[in-house]
Amino acid sequence: MLNIVKSGEGEKLVCALEGRLDTTTAPQLEAELKGALDDVKDLVLDFEKLEYISSAGLRVLLATQKVMNQQGTMVLKNVSDVINEIFEVTGFTDILTIE
Amino acid sequence: MKMTVDATVDNLNKVLAFIDEQLEANNCPMRVMLEIDVAAEEIFVNVASYAYTSGVGSVAIEVNFEDHPKAVAIRFIDSGIPYNPLEKEDPDVTLPAEKRGIGGLGVFMVKKSMDEVAYEYKDGKNHLTIRKFFDRKHLPFMTSEKEKKTC
Numbered sequence: 429m430l431n432i433v434k435s436g437e438g439e440k441l442v443c444a445l446e447g448r449l450d451t452t453t454a455p456q457l458e459a460e461l462k463g464a465l466d467d468v469k470d471l472v473l474d475f476e477k478l479e480y481i482s483s484a485g486l487r488v489l490l491a492t493q494k495v496m497n498q499q500g501t502m503v504l505k506n507v508s509d510v511i512n513e514i515f516e517v518t519g520f521t522d523i524l525t526i527e
Numbered sequence: 528m529k530m531t532v533d534a535t536v537d538n539l540n541k542v543l544a545f546i547d548e549q550l551e552a553n554n555c556p557m558r559v560m561l562e563i564d565v566a567a568e569e570i571f572v573n574v575a576s577y578a579y580t581s582g583v584g585s586v587a588i589e590v591n592f593e594d595h596p597k598a599v600a601i602r603f604i605d606s607g608i609p610y611n612p613l614e615k616e617d618p619d620v621t622l623p624a625e626k627r628g629i630g631g632l633g634v635f636m637v638k639k640s641m642d643e644v645a646y647e648y649k650d651g652k653n654h655l656t657i658r659k660f661f662d663r664k665h666l667p668f669m670t671s672e673k674e675k676k677t678c
Binding site for chain 1: 536539540558561562564565568569572620621622623624625627629632633635636639640
């Protein structure tokens with residue numbers, strides 16, 4: 429289960445993720461972001477209620493980071509220790525901006 | 528305990544529920560459970576995606592616990608094409624986003640997060656086993672998280 433709550437206006441988009449970002453839900457986030465990133469310069473992903481991430485989720489984050497590198501910034505907020513550990517072993521802490 | 532399911536991604540949640548139920552019954556710490564779930568997902572989805580080139584095959588999942596120190600061993604057995612995922616080259620995790628590909632991350636995560644990963648091809652089947660200690664202080668070859676990361 430993944431719930432995506434979007435807010436923000438104009439050039440700013442905040443996506444709060446709730447639940448699990450895994451093989452079955454990653455396509456949902458990918459589709460949701462695909463149509464929403466045009467004209468966005470400031471993307472914030474709020475992980476406060478994200479419990480779990482697998483490599484399928486990492487792939488979506490990597491693709492989104494590449495898009496945002498071309499047009500603005502992407503920041504992850506409220507990342508839990510367990511998820512941060514997954515970012516560390518995969519080298520994603522160097523790619524992503526985690527606040 | 529053992530379960531056998533069709534090797535389809537649709538069964539992922541069923542597989543994780545089967546594993547988690549036993550981890551919970553054995554008082555597995557939450558963070559260890561999450562790491563095991565991530566590893567189990569990567570392995571199961573790989574088998575579901577690549578093991579059987581035609582038709583739907585099956586995967587057997589065996590969960591066994593050890594005491595002193597407390598650990599779990601989970602074995603995935605399939606009859607698909609012989610494939611040792613541990614031979615796959617690790618991705619370069621130091622590259623910047625633009626140069627990072629999307630492949631190889633899953634197996635790499637399994638190798639990094641589990642205490643032991645073993646592959647064996649026998650009786651016409653792939654056997655992939657992961658082993659994880661519940662408590663870091665029992666790790667036989669690494670004494671701290673820092674050392675583990677530099678391995």
